[in-house]
Amino acid sequence: MGNKTVAIVTGASGGIGRAVAERFGSLGHDVVVHYGGGAERAAEVVEAVRAAGGRAIAVRADVADGAEVAALFARAQEEFGGVDVVVHTAGIMPLAPIAEMDLADFDRVQRVNVRGTFVVDQAAARSVRAGGAIVNFSTSVTRLQQPGYGAYAASKGAVESLTLILARELRGRDVTVNAVAPGPTATPLFLEGKTPQAIEHIASLAPLGRLGEPADIADAVVGLVASRWINGQVVYVNGGIA
Template identity: 75%
Template sequence: MADNAGRVAIVTGGSGGIGRAVAERLGTEGYSVVVHYAGGKERAEETAAAVVKAGGRAVVAGGDVADERAMAEVFDLAEREFGGIDVVVHTAGIMPLAPIADLELETFDRVHRTNVRGTFVVDQLAARRVRAGGAIVNFSTSVTRLQIPSYGAYAASKGAVEALTLILARELRGRDITVNAVAPGPTATPLFFEGKTQEAIDRIAGMSPLGRLGEPRDVAEAVAFLAGPARWVNGQVLFVNGGAA
């Protein structure tokens, strides 16, 4: 914990699912965490309380990830409350599912506004404000390799996230800041379970040689690795899927 005392992280989408697991995991290592939320303030406050219980410090901040002014305020809060920013973990995203032939263009635009523009906004702020020795961790998905039907819009948006990640890593040459993406496989979160039958859930869980869905804590372990000790891992997409892809 001593190594991370004084390190500050922003976790977008920290009110639930993988974001909450990441925030709590960083809390166990002594980070001060800004728990960002889009619409679930009460759940974000629960996450913040869990971070404090785990050994860190925490505040909450709301805002649309695709709104540059709202997100600038989140970064301002981190600097005001904790003195700077060392790690930005951008988990926030949406995942409406439909075959490409059936998906409404309005929905497609909404996916890309949140997942692509939102990543660009957060990464741009992070590139300007993260301190030397820091890390930026974006979120892609293993579906970019699994090619599961109905995930077209979502996978396309995450392909863009991977491109932004790999290019930003090279643009930050000389800054001692790593930029990577985590690409989870099927993970047991409310977002994953929504709209799926038990048969579909079991079939997807069976894609992994380990025979189960991932848990948010599995992904959080990978993020903690990239956020802290993995200083020689840079410009990479780390697949965290139990061998499913």
């Protein structure tokens, strides 16, 4: 990749997505800030990317809708001339025991997390230029097997399979495909509804004795994008919790 990298970051109005977008901005990259809801937050991220040194636009799309995702990639092409990096952080995480989960909630998780990854990866596979990278998002819960996370972990197991297969399907393209699997990370989504005691307990599970920060996850994403010899891998970014 040249000095001017064009990156699409899905879910960029959220905690981890925002950290990734801002980090790309600090590297001088052009960033398409994707959001599904929260236009105001997305606008804030655009300003933050610009303040960090990059160019940015915000584009709304339903990640599971092929036409909307195609339009998202078309905007990147029109505005910045192409796509080099796709970081797909967008996802949802409704929790319930398997015996109790409403099937409509299960279907929603699979639509956003599995179909959404498939649709975004399909567009990325058709668009990302040589020397580029695709980074999907899994979760350390696939190893931790925590009760209540059945539907979510199942969706992320599918994401890992898609990631590993796409890496091999892009043979000869000089495009890497990997997944990041964060552990507990101090984002508004994670902290919501948890007592200080629960947060302290979860933080204590990591040998490093703290929760991850969005910046920790962004570090891993930037490293995967920069490396040309890490490919077809799921990288656990959790401070040693699993």
